Amino acid sequence: MKDLDIHIRVSVKQKQELTDSEHQLMDEACRATYRSYAPYSHFSVGAAVELEDGTIVTGSNQENAAYPSGLCAERTAVFYANSRYPELAIRKICIAARGVDGEFGANPITPCGACRQVLLEAEQRSGHPIKIMLCSTQSIYFVSSVKDLLPLSFDDSFLTLDV
Ligand code: THU
Numbered sequence: 111m112k113d114l115d116i117h118i119r120v121s122v123k124q125k126q127e128l129t130d131s132e133h134q135l136m137d138e139a140c141r142a143t144y145r146s147y148a149p150y151s152h153f154s155v156g157a158a159v160e161l162e163d164g165t166i167v168t169g170s171n172q173e174n175a176a177y178p179s180g181l182c183a184e185r186t187a188v189f190y191a192n193s194r195y196p197e198l199a200i201r202k203i204c205i206a207a208r209g210v211d212g213e214f215g216a217n218p219i220t221p222c223g224a225c226r227q228v229l230l231e232a233e234q235r236s237g238h239p240i241k242i243m244l245c246s247t248q249s250i251y252f253v254s255s256v257k258d259l260l261p262l263s264f265d266d267s268f269l270t271l272d273v
Contacts, residue, residue: 118258123250131160132204136245138166139206140214142183146170152210155183155219159191160202162238167191183207184225188232199236203229204243218244218251221259229256230263 128136135158142156148171155171169187173180184205191200207219221229221242233240239255253259 116261118253118261121252121254123252125250128250132243132250135160135166135202135204135243136206136250138168139204139243139245142168142170142187143206143208143214146183147172149173150175150177150180153207154212155205155207157183157187157206158204159187159200160204161191161195161198162201162236163198165195165198167194182222182225184221185228188225188228192232199238200232200240201238202241202243204245206245214245214247216246216248218246218249220244223260226256226260227263230260230265233257234265 138158139156142158143154146154146156148154150173153171157169159167159169161167167187167190169183169185169190171180171183172186184203187203188200191198205219205221207215209215229240233256242253242256242259244251244253257263
């Protein structure tokens with residue numbers, strides 16, 4: 111038997127270390143939390159997506175009384191970006207959240223599994239890594255590719271396997 115060790119690198123910055131464009135993307139993600147519709151969870155998530163030409167598109171979580179019919183902020187933003195600007199690749203996504211107390215949290219918010227899967231396909235479609243910024247009041251986590259968030263992932267290459 112042998113073990114496969116899988117490592118990912120998460121770079122951690124303090125707010126004052128952010129570049130101007132990172133600051134702007136984080137502001138957009140934070141602002142998007144106020145456009146969330148989350149009457150059931152009271153957890154308001156905002157995502158800001160930066161496209162290859164610098165355009166920023168935002169999304170927020172949108173809930174529904176039939177719970178599974180809602181959608182996370184990340185997928186709202188990615189699907190909107192791909193439907194409004196199908197020719198522009200996504201280069202970055204920044205995610206922020208406010209908890210039931212209405213405040214931004216001290217721990218970085220991380221995307222759920224389904225959002226990681228959707229981000230992975232967006233990354234693979236464009237052939238360029240998508241950088242991920244995960245925000246909190248204390249620090250901001252940076253991950254340099256969606257692949258890092260989804261080790262041993264499933265993608266379309268499996269669909270072409272000979273059986
Ligand atoms: N949510 C997101 O929008 N993004 C995530 O990455 C995790 C969870 C939303 C879904 C639901 O509206 C609420 O947060 C509570 O799970």
